[in-house]
Amino acid sequence: MTVDSKIQRRGLMLILSSPSGAGKTTLTRDLIQLGDLSLSVSITTRPRRASEIDGVHYHFIGRDEFIFQRDRGDLLEWAEVHGNFYGTPRKPVLNTLASGRDMVFDVDWQGTLQILEHMRDDAVTVFILPPSLTELRTRLERRAEDAQEIINRRLLNARDEISHWDAYDYVIVNDDLDHAFKALLSILAAERLKRVRRDGLARFVDGLLAEDA
Numbered sequence: 001m002t003v004d005s006k007i008q009r010r011g012l013m014l015i016l017s018s019p020s021g022a023g024k025t026t027l028t029r030d031l032i033q034l035g036d037l038s039l040s041v042s043i044t045t046r047p048r049r050a051s052e053i054d055g056v057h058y059h060f061i062g063r064d065e066f067i068f069q070r071d072r073g074d075l076l077e078w079a080e081v082h083g084n085f086y087g088t089p090r091k092p093v094l095n096t097l098a099s100g101r102d103m104v105f106d107v108d109w110q111g112t113l114q115i116l117e118h119m120r121d122d123a124v125t126v127f128i129l130p131p132s133l134t135e136l137r138t139r140l141e142r143r144a145e146d147a148q149e150i151i152n153r154r155l156l157n158a159r160d161e162i163s164h165w166d167a168y169d170y171v172i173v174n175d176d177l178d179h180a181f182k183a184l185l186s187i188l189a190a191e192r193l194k195r196v197r198r199d200g201l202a203r204f205v206d207g208l209l210a211e212d213a
């Protein structure tokens with residue numbers, strides 16, 4: 001471990017948004033496999049897809065339970081997307097960031113704006129664009145996880161989601177997956193080095209200046 005990498009800092013919130021099918025879940029999965037970021041597991045009222053595991057991809061809950069948790073103030077943010085409720089449990093986020101570990105969030109533009117309102121300094125926002133809407137349809141159909149009617153609804157919502165692209169710090173066009181992933185890693189690497197995040201820097205510099213060299 002280098003001296004630089006040992007300087008203490010608070011965890012950051014890497015927030016990814018995109019229209020459905022642009023590749024957020026794939027990019028998030030690849031990031032988590034690196035092992036040094038945690039995924040914020042949302043609660044949702046959406047039915048589970050065949051490939052999804054309860055508690056890993058989402059916590060799948062009923063509408064009444066969602067409203068109960070929301071009204072009790074358990075959520076950092078929440079939104080209704082494609083007719084379902086989604087929300088980010090607050091406690092795991094605050095604990096993880098305080099421990100210095102970074103977190104990845106897959107939330108829509110409404111959730112992103114709510115997080116920015118309260119936690120701007122911790123957040124890094126990235127919008128993922130598809131190379132074209134035709135390719136977006138192809139990806140949703142090839143993924144084959146949703147009924148045609150649900151795919152159509154997601155495509156209809158895509159223009160609205162995309163219209164919020166300019167609220168984000170970074171934008172990546174996910175044409176080639178490898179290229180998009182590398183771009184994401186560059187963003188993460190640079191953001192981890194930001195002076196304002198590194199609480200331990202002042203102490204390190206004090207130590208440097210006090211040295212009797």
Ligand SMILES: Nc1nc2c(ncn2[C@@H]2O[C@H](COP(=O)(O)OP(=O)(O)O)[C@@H](O)[C@H]2O)c(=O)[nH]1
Pocket residue numbers: 016017018019020021025042043046077078079081082086087088106107108109110111112154
């Ligand atoms: N605001 C908010 N949006 C979420 C949350 N979890 C997921 N979403 C968004 O909900 C939308 C639908 O997600 P999902 O049902 O997994 O479908 P997919 O995007 O087609 O894989 C996406 O835009 C997600 O980013 C959350 O906790 N809060």
Ligand SMILES: Nc1ncnc2c1ncn2[C@@H]1O[C@H](COP(=O)(O)OP(=O)(O)O)[C@@H](O)[C@H]1O
Pocket residue numbers: 018019020021022023024025026027139140142143174175176177178
């Ligand atoms: N760059 C890419 N080129 C081709 N297919 C991709 C690319 N990125 C993702 N996909 C595929 O597109 C589909 C939708 O991706 P997914 O990550 O589920 O999107 P989202 O989470 O944004 O809805 C998946 O089948 C995924 O394997």
